Structures are given as structure tokens and as C-alpha cells.
Amino acid sequence: MSHNVTNIETFWVELPLREVPARHMVREIPHWNLFEIVKVTLDSGVVGFGETMVYYTWGDETTSEASKAKVVGKHPAENMWDDELGAGLQIALFDAAAKAADCPLWQLLGQQVRDRCHISWWDIDLSAEDWISEAKLAGESGYTAFKTKGRPWWDLIENTRKLCASLPEHFEVDMDFNGFGIDTAHCTRLLKELEAFHHVVMYESPIPHHDVAGYTFLRQHTHVPISMHTQNHPEEPSLETAIREEMVDGFVVTGGATKIQQDALVCREFNKSFFLQVVGTKIAGAFALQLGAVLEHARWPSVNCFQLFERDCVSTPLEVSNGLCTVPDGPGLGIELDEEAIELFGCEPKEKPYPHPDLVIALRWPSGTTTYYAHCQQFWEDWQRGRLPFFPRGINLEHISNDGSADWADLRSRVLEGAVHSSEAPF
Numbered sequence: 001m002s003h004n005v006t007n008i009e010t011f012w013v014e015l016p017l018r019e020v021p022a023r024h025m026v027r028e029i030p031h032w033n034l035f036e037i038v039k040v041t042l043d044s045g046v047v048g049f050g051e052t053m054v055y056y057t058w059g060d061e062t063t064s065e066a067s068k069a070k071v072v073g074k075h076p077a078e079n080m081w082d083d084e085l086g087a088g089l090q091i092a093l094f095d096a097a098a099k100a101a102d103c104p105l106w107q108l109l110g111q112q113v114r115d116r117c118h119i120s121w122w123d124i125d126l127s128a129e130d131w132i133s134e135a136k137l138a139g140e141s142g143y144t145a146f147k148t149k150g151r152p153w154w155d156l157i158e159n160t161r162k163l164c165a166s167l168p169e170h171f172e173v174d175m176d177f178n179g180f181g182i183d184t185a186h187c188t189r190l191l192k193e194l195e196a197f198h199h200v201v202m203y204e205s206p207i208p209h210h211d212v213a214g215y216t217f218l219r220q221h222t223h224v225p226i227s228m229h230t231q232n233h234p235e236e237p238s239l240e241t242a243i244r245e246e247m248v249d250g251f252v253v254t255g256g257a258t259k260i261q262q263d264a265l266v267c268r269e270f271n272k273s274f275f276l277q278v279v280g281t282k283i284a285g286a287f288a289l290q291l292g293a294v295l296e297h298a299r300w301p302s303v304n305c306f307q308l309f310e311r312d313c314v315s316t317p318l319e320v321s322n323g324l325c326t327v328p329d330g331p332g333l334g335i336e337l338d339e340e341a342i343e344l345f346g347c348e349p350k351e352k353p354y355p356h357p358d359l360v361i362a363l364r365w366p367s368g369t370t371t372y373y374a375h376c377q378q379f380w381e382d383w384q385r386g387r388l389p390f391f392p393r394g395i396n397l398e399h400i401s402n403d404g405s406a407d408w409a410d411l412r413s414r415v416l417e418g419a420v421h422s423s424e425a426p427f
Helices: 019-025 065-071 087-100 128-140 156-165 184-194 212-221 239-244 257-269 282-292 339-345 376-384 406-415
Strands: 005-014 034-042 047-053 116-122 145-149 172-176 200-204 226-229 250-253 273-276 324-326 361-364 370-373 396-399 420-422
Touching (some): 005 087, 005 339, 047 087, 047 282, 087 282, 116 128, 128 156, 184 200, 184 212, 212 226, 250 257, 273 282, 370 406, 406 420
Parallel strands (some): 172 200, 200 226, 226 250, 250 273
Antiparallel strands (some): 005 034, 116 324
16 A cells, blocks of 8 residues: 555634733734644545644645645655654655654654653743743643743842742753843843842843854853854854854754754754743644654753644643653554534635734833833844943833724824833833
8 A cells, every 4th residue: 555645724713822821922922822724635645744834833834736746646754754844744745754654653763762842831921920820820721830921021030030930949940032132241140130039040041142252252251051053044144153163052953854954963962951832722832842852862851832723633631740741652643633623713825913003011110211112123123223221120021902082093003103212101
């Protein structure tokens, strides 16, 4: 019996986010609930499936006709290592190939080193109250690690103090700055202050990745491990450079299956820990677990983000206990689609919903002034150009609801053009 690809079906779903993540992700990544599901059918009747988080995941944003044509009529194993196919189709081919062999996917990837993988709860930047509630929910769900964002529009030191005061002693926090630390002159003091909280066990990307000397300096002057992504853009330092210059203690490994395997091999050779970042629904989560089962140095908790959703498009539970998630042992990914959810949340393809309509953000500065924005990219641009104070104490962020007034409509129209600064805040 042959196992060649005969049909490829794609469809979109829009999954509901839980209330806390939805309220905060609207500022920057409201599109993280849009997915293209890919189903690959073999002539033997085997069906494999994968996913692309549209507007985020590696490769094609959606599965192209050229990618489909490349794999139809061929065994899925012939093309499953091709990262250029895009996430959804690549994962579906891996799933189908392993199901055709009647084995869990990890058996096609390498020798198993663990049957329970390190995993982290994830949230974007939150208020102190929401940080605390999310970390509590994470602990109740079996997690012992929480990856979140360090952002200068919150009082980072005070909010971290409040968060850590609520945590059990064993719970760990990974603080991802996405380069907001700017440079060592500013960032060193901030990171040293955060060292006071023993729950904070990792700084991810504290300054821009191109600052090779800056990373080397920070690593020599702080005691919390520092991580950064392996190269995803040509302007970023290569993995070889990051290791040779001793920029970081470990890495964030993401991308397609081939890139992940290649980066993981280098990390193993130089004894560098990493965490997998394969983001999406439980489809992406299961794929990451199958990879984590064979990648020895995937010793830091992975980031998968399926914790964000009220309901997933997968019916199979992924059980987490003591910060570890069991690797599914069924054929392929080892999970089943929730067909009812697929039908319930199915949608037509959509444009990226950003900036989100009816959003006005107010930054309340400790000096008593306010800056208004329509979305976070405006803040990123002001920040990177040195127009704003560095992680001030006492700052707070608020969302200004549309009250239907002419004043609100006028403010919204102005912030769409750029930041609005006010010493006497109208809202």
C-alpha cells in the first residue's frame, strides 16, 4: 500500500481568547486567535493535520498553491523537512508520515530523551493584578514557570514585587524584554534591581540583538541567565557569533523543523540550554512536545501559548504536572481535532486586525502627564528613537473606553496619526 499525498484541504478558525489575555493582547497582537488548519490526506486513507498562526508563524502566512503542488503525489516524508512549505503544511506532513508508519512522531525525529517536556505558561505584558491572577491560574493548572513581557509602560519593579509576593517559592518567571532595555547604560541598573526577586530566573532579549558587546557586558555584570533567539533575520548575530562572543547563557529556538534541528545540534555541541518556541493551538503544542522528546538540550520550559484560549480546536488534553507536559504517545502528533470546535469557530480568511478599532491607550506618567496612543507599535517607535523616559517608577497604562462622545472620537482620530501628549488629560 502506498502512502502518497492525494489531497490538501485548508480552512480558517478564529478561536476565542480567555478574558485576561484578550484584554491585553488587543494592544499589539489581536490576530493571535486566527489560524489556518491544514489537512493532508494520503491515498491509504491516512489524514495528517497542522496549523499556521496566520500573520505570525514561520514561512508562508497561509499555504500557497505552489507548496501544495510540490507535495501532492509524493510520500509525506519526501518533503516534510522543507521549512519553506510553511508551518501548517509541514506539521501536517510530519503527522501523516508518522501515522502512516503507525508510530508517534518523535520516532521519526530522533532518539527519545524524555517523555515529559518542560513547559511554560505565557502571557503578554499585564497589569500587576492580571499578572497575579494568571500566575495563580498557571500554578493551579500544573505549571511552575511563567513567561511574560517586561515593558516600560508599567512600573516593572513594583509590579514584579507584587507578582513575586503572590508566588510560591518554587514558581519561576522568565522576563522577555524584546530589546526594550535599549543599551547597557540603561539596562544594567534595571536588571540588577530585578535580581532582588529570586523568582525571576531568566532575562530574554534585554537589549537589541545586534549589540554583541552589550550582551557580553550584561552577562558579565548580572547573575540571572540571559537568552536570545537564534538568528531569525540577517541583521541579527549568527548562532556561531552569539556562542563565540559569549553573549548569552542559552537560546530561544523557533522556526521550521529543519531550522530547529540544526540550531538544537549546535546548542548540544556547545552545551547551551534552549527552550522551544512553537506558538499556537494544541496542534503546535503537540508538535513542540514531539520535538522536545528528542532534543536533549531543550531544558528550559517551552513556549506554546495554547493556554490562551477558552477552547482549543483539539479535543485531546495535554496534561501538565510539576511543570512538565506528557508527550502524546499515539500515532503522529498523538492528538485529535475537535470537529465541533472547528465548525463552531470556522471563519473566512481575514485581514490582520491591527491596529484594533476603538482602542485608545493612556500612559499615565508619574509626573502627572499623559501620553495617548492608538496601538503599541506607536510606542515601540517612540521608544526606539529615544523619545520617552526609561522604565520610570510609578507609570501605569490604561485603556480608554469609547464613551460615544465627540471628545473621545476626536482623541481617537488624533492618536491614529501619532502620540498625543497632554499635561491636563481629557480622559
